Amino acid sequence: MGQGVVISDSLVQDYCCVRSQSEWLVRSLSPEDMMVQSCPEASPAKWHLAHTTWFFETFLLREASPDYRPFHPDFLWLFNSYYNAVSDQPEKKLRAVFSRPSLAEILAYRRHVDDAMAGLLHRGLPPEMEQRVVLGLHHEQQHQELLLTDIKHAFWTNPLRPAYLDLPFEQPLSPSENLDWRQYEGGVLEIGHRGSTFCFDNELPRHPVYLQPFQLASRPVSCGEYLAFMNDGGYERPELWLSEGWQTVQSHGWRSPLYWYREEGTEEWQIFTLRGSFPFSVLEHTAVCHVSYFEADAYARWSGRRLPTEAEWEVAAAEKPVCGNLLEQNLLHPAGVSGQMFGDVWEWTVSAYLGYPGFHALPGALGEYNGKFMANQMVLRGGSCVTPQTHIRASYRNFFPTATRWQFSGIRLAS
Missing domain, CATH: 3.90.1580.10 (paralog of FGE (formylglycine-generating enzyme))
Known part of the structure; x- marks a missing residue:
């Protein structure tokens, strides 16, 4: 890989902020909520938390950290989305059937990878691998948006139609400006x-x-x-x-x-x-x-x-x-x-x-x-x-x- 370079404090901070944002977004969801996959295009919230972690483990830790030990050997294919060059992967529409690993195990997986990433970032990375970290953060931000669109569809299909955020809008919201x-x-x-x-x-x-x-x-x-x-x-x-x-x-x-x-x-x-x-x-x-x-x-x-x-x-x-x-x-x-x-x-x-x-x-x-x-x-x-x-x-x-x-x-x- 070449000589490592010192990673900026801002990148370490960005990593921590993006990773914590994902867990903040699921703070109001029950474990049962996080299992729902209401259409083939969507994914369960639990899967989003795991897959975004898989990205850092697969493309950073497995390649740039020789002493890294994967959290679970089967996670390489279980939480692969569509990267055929990495491994086979389960059919997307079946992600909701993964009752195991449990939510607690997925959160432990995130902590395991975050701890290893903290060590990797502080040791320093060459520019190419640093760019992968940035790519991984933007990848996770994409999944933050997808998580919200998916949970909205999940709650829509629920007969009770519950609210993700139980707060009213102003009545009504601001009127449109004239179209020019x-x-x-x-x-x-x-x-x-x-x-x-x-x-x-x-x-x-x-x-x-x-x-x-x-x-x-x-x-x-x-x-x-x-x-x-x-x-x-x-x-x-x-x-x-x-x-x-x-x-x-x-x-x-x-x-x-x-x-x-x-x-x-x-x-x-x-x-x-x-x-x-x-x-x-x-x-x-x-x-x-x-x-x-x-x-x-x-x-x-x-x-x-x-x-x-x-x-x-x-x-x-x-x-x-x-x-x-x-x-x-x-x-x-x-x-x-x-x-x-x-x-x-x-x-x-x-x-x-x-x-x-x-x-x-x-x-x-x-x-x-x-x-x-x-x-x-x-x-x-x-x-x-x-x-x-x-x-x-x-x-x-x-x-x-x-x-x-x-x-x-x-x-x-x-x-």
Whole structure:
């Protein structure tokens, strides 16, 4: 590996903060809550705690610490997500059947790895391995967001629909600002990560793109605006939908965003959130979320607009500060939509998730992190109300299949 270098105190502090944040997020969950896997796309909270620990054990301790002794020999494959170059792994949809190891054993696993990582960090690491530590922290922040989206879906499927955070919203949340259109001249511009700070491999290389002049909405679409689409027959008009989208709507019986429902015998919509269920009137002015790419595209067609490309989105966000309703605000739901480009909802773009010109995945097993998913996915930008603030940036590329709705995904229009 070469001569080790002294690790900065800030990296040690970042490691401790990110690792403790994950355990703080599950503080209100029971062991039974942490076993639930309510759909094949989700994972149990207990698995998130174990897998993020597996990452540091597999890619740091096993490679850079010769005297390290693994916590359990079977954890190498048991908590592997999709790294085929490392080992086989259990089928994802079966993660909820792992009643053993127990939650206590998973927490002991985290302490075991954290103790070993503390020793490794204080001994010093070469730059390549230090970057793996940073990658592991951002990986864990991704799973913090996934943990919250997964527990929301788990509580939604529970007949009691319990609240993750039993605190009311202000009644109602702040009203939306008027929707304005921001003008951009276009031309030959650059996108992709710049500078020496951390980024994922899929944000590179920085490269030129040509954009026609365009307009971007000053804020995301609100729940009230989306309801107008629904009331105008949006889910019954096939001319608004892509062919596969219309088939998906029909096969799944979609008539509203995920987590919208009406009690029997009532007309007002209710919206389920991580804080429990609330009348539509409380959340009318917040950004609509939990819509698929198909729904976002259909709404854009209905409105006479379109979704932005990811290059347009990044150009518009490039000079904006990373602030807004992110995880640290602890609202856990989109706020009253405003002019921020970050937070509230991940915003669907019309861009397919592909490698940039000249893209090269990381070498070895870590090359499976992003590159092998570059098919049948669309790019989302901007982060959400459950994205850690230190995890998001203008060049960040999230990606999901077109029918995904359990993520905090919403709509910003372009023209």
